[in-house]
Amino acid sequence: MNLLAGKRILLGVTGGIAAYKSAELIRRLQDQGADVHVVMTAAATEFITPLTLQGLSGHPVHLDLLDTETESVMGHIELARWADLILIAPASANFIARLSQGHGSDLLSTICLAAQCQIAVAPAMNQGMWANAATQENVRSLMTQGTAIFGPDEGLQACGEIGEGRLLDVAGIVDLTIATFPNGKLRGCKVVITAGPTREAIDPVRYISNHSSGKQGYALAEAAIEAGAEVILISGPTNLAPPNRANVIPVTSAQEMYEASMQEATGADIFIGVAAVADFRPTEVSRQKIKKDKSGSRVTITLEENPDIIASVAALGDGPFTVGFAAETSHVIDYARAKLAKKNLDMVIANNVSNQEIGFNSDENETTMIWGNQEQTLPIASKRNIATKIVGTIAEALPESHAHD
Numbered sequence: 001m002n003l004l005a006g007k008r009i010l011l012g013v014t015g016g017i018a019a020y021k022s023a024e025l026i027r028r029l030q031d032q033g034a035d036v037h038v039v040m041t042a043a044a045t046e047f048i049t050p051l052t053l054q055g056l057s058g059h060p061v062h063l064d065l066l067d068t069e070t071e072s073v074m075g076h077i078e079l080a081r082w083a084d085l086i087l088i089a090p091a092s093a094n095f096i097a098r099l100s101q102g103h104g105s106d107l108l109s110t111i112c113l114a115a116q117c118q119i120a121v122a123p124a125m126n127q128g129m130w131a132n133a134a135t136q137e138n139v140r141s142l143m144t145q146g147t148a149i150f151g152p153d154e155g156l157q158a159c160g161e162i163g164e165g166r167l168l169d170v171a172g173i174v175d176l177t178i179a180t181f182p183n184g185k186l187r188g189c190k191v192v193i194t195a196g197p198t199r200e201a202i203d204p205v206r207y208i209s210n211h212s213s214g215k216q217g218y219a220l221a222e223a224a225i226e227a228g229a230e231v232i233l234i235s236g237p238t239n240l241a242p243p244n245r246a247n248v249i250p251v252t253s254a255q256e257m258y259e260a261s262m263q264e265a266t267g268a269d270i271f272i273g274v275a276a277v278a279d280f281r282p283t284e285v286s287r288q289k290i291k292k293d294k295s296g297s298r299v300t301i302t303l304e305e306n307p308d309i310i311a312s313v314a315a316l317g318d319g320p321f322t323v324g325f326a327a328e329t330s331h332v333i334d335y336a337r338a339k340l341a342k343k344n345l346d347m348v349i350a351n352n353v354s355n356q357e358i359g360f361n362s363d364e365n366e367t368t369m370i371w372g373n374q375e376q377t378l379p380i381a382s383k384r385n386i387a388t389k390i391v392g393t394i395a396e397a398l399p400e401s402h403a404h405d
Helices: 017-031 050-057 068-074 076-082 093-100 107-114 127-131 133-144 170-180 215-226 254-265 309-314 332-342 383-397
Strands: 008-013 035-040 085-091 118-123 153-156 162-166 190-195 200-203 206-208 230-235 247-250 270-273 280-282 303-305 321-328 347-352 364-371 374-382
Touching: 008 017, 008 076, 008 107, 017 035, 017 050, 017 085, 017 170, 035 050, 035 076, 035 107, 076 107, 076 374, 085 093, 085 107, 085 170, 093 107, 093 118, 093 133, 118 170, 127 133, 127 162, 190 215, 190 254, 200 280, 206 280, 215 230, 215 270, 215 383, 230 254, 254 270, 254 309, 270 309, 309 321, 321 332, 321 383, 332 347, 332 364, 347 383, 364 383, 374 383
Parallel strands: 008 035, 008 085, 085 118, 190 230, 190 270, 230 247, 270 321, 321 347
Antiparallel strands: 153 162, 200 206, 280 303, 347 364, 364 374
């Protein structure tokens, strides 16, 4: 099983003799299914060439903060948003010191400052440097900030000394990288997710729909699968490949999605309504294509309400932990809180779809999770990164009646 399938890992390589191990690390991460991009500091290029790591990763190696060609494709902000995990291996004492103090003097440190994803550091240095009080204080500071520390290991070092400070072995780094993601948090849970748009037929060739791409719902399905859940994905029409190991139920209309949702919600532990369901459908659907006439007369379409899927699921007796999405263009938080209360949801995820850079059809999103008396905003990041954080929060908020060992 590829335990890092689809994961985006940004590997930072800093200066030190252990930099040669980054080549093997790239391969082992790829063996687990990860997509690996590499950022190197200037000192790292003295120990291993960018060409070597480019050949292994299959992507150009990022080197300079002010590289205009890089900025036009994927600058430091884009790299920070792209990554699901930033892994710095090896991490020198100098880089650890700069990272702990929030410096942004090169590309790698700037990416770390802009990142919203998890950062992991694998230290590699002389045993005396590792034991130094300043280094230990810097490591403690990073841990307080939420940075994961992988190692170091103990043994014979390149300088000939023996002690703690050498880079953790590659297999150990890969194992800790896998453990960084929420594998197992929803083991034994049945999760039902709706995604994509619905299409409400007007005649055989026309329909009412919206701009939903289904990307956030599909990303949540992948994150829930990685967390160990059995996932039922009820999907409206999209151009996306079905997530591996998801049981996909394709639907077209809101009525079809409602019927599938009510059937699958029975016995489910979690229901996440991400789909952009049409609120209304034509009362009558023409059996033939509606033709224009030469008089220029108007055609009137009478609409009726579609069933409210998320409210219906939330109203089920002993139903699942129900999470709704609120796609709004103004007063986003106010409307989301009103939806949370009115529909008796356990959690609502609010996002502002008036921002054309995120939301519909974008690979990125910015959301606010609201549940109980708690509220947490997730700044702009990839929808995969957002999905992982949402699934982790749901797992923590899940009542014991729905949790499984």
